[in-house]
Amino acid sequence: MKFLTALLVAAAAVDAHYTFPRLVVNGVAEEKDWSVTRRTKNDQTKQGIENPTSADIRCYSSQTAAGVMKVPAGSTIHYISTQQVNHPGPTQYYLAKAPGSVKNWDGSGAVWFKIATTYPTMDKNKQLTWPAQNLYITANATIPSSTPSGEYLLRVEHIALHMASQPNKAQFYLSCSQVEITGGGNGTPGPLVSLPGAYKSNDPGIQVNLYSLASADSYKPPGPAVWQG
Numbered sequence: 001m002k003f004l005t006a007l008l009v010a011a012a013a014v015d016a017h018y019t020f021p022r023l024v025v026n027g028v029a030e031e032k033d034w035s036v037t038r039r040t041k042n043d044q045t046k047q048g049i050e051n052p053t054s055a056d057i058r059c060y061s062s063q064t065a066a067g068v069m070k071v072p073a074g075s076t077i078h079y080i081s082t083q084q085v086n087h088p089g090p091t092q093y094y095l096a097k098a099p100g101s102v103k104n105w106d107g108s109g110a111v112w113f114k115i116a117t118t119y120p121t122m123d124k125n126k127q128l129t130w131p132a133q134n135l136y137i138t139a140n141a142t143i144p145s146s147t148p149s150g151e152y153l154l155r156v157e158h159i160a161l162h163m164a165s166q167p168n169k170a171q172f173y174l175s176c177s178q179v180e181i182t183g184g185g186n187g188t189p190g191p192l193v194s195l196p197g198a199y200k201s202n203d204p205g206i207q208v209n210l211y212s213l214a215s216a217d218s219y220k221p222p223g224p225a226v227w228q229g
């Protein structure tokens with residue numbers, strides 16, 4: 001029985017991976033996969049990133065994209081996922097303003113600010129549920145309306161925490177898209193962090209036993225505070 005359980009757990013871990021090839025802005029998706037979203041190098045394998053200090057944690061990218069998508073400030077966004085986002089864990093969104101054209105910009109430096117994260121709910125059996133869990137999309141987020149207009153990298157990540165009680169066993173699934181925020185405001189986004197840099201392997205939101213959390217709000221997502229706009 002123990003052997004069978006181990007097999008089932010292993011099968012679930014192998015089957016369940018995903019990429020986020022398409023950004024959706026106010027209900028309208030980018031026209032085809034990887035046209036403004038940078039093709040990630042796990043496009044075929046769907047493998048997550050286990051080391052949050054590796055260079056891959058920024059955009060997991062092997063190339064830039066051809067296009068730039070206009071995103072009005074205040075928009076609601078999400079991503080289409082290639083598979084069900086079935087693992088437990090938060091979804092977070094970051095933005096980084098490009099110094100010029102976003103098309104060839106690598107997103108290096110302390111330039112990233114967080115605009116959204118998700119939190120679980122816990123039922124009376126202590127089962128956690130996460131927004132958009134088991135859907136073929138990521139959870140919604142809003143581009144703060146005071147975000148200054150301009151070209152940005154937009155980054156989504158889903159952190160799969162089902163094996164995260166061991167070091168370097170959280171799995172990061174992520175994409176970066178090239179966007180132009182329009183109709184923005186005069187906000188001063190922050191705090192600004194670099195990627196890699198913002199995460200350590202043993203951050204309490206990364207190395208965590210989800211099944212021993214006392215309450216849903218005892219989970220602390222990794223990275224900086226969300227910029228409220």
Ligand SMILES: [Cu+2]
Pocket residue numbers: 012013014015016017087160
């Ligand atoms: Cu998996």
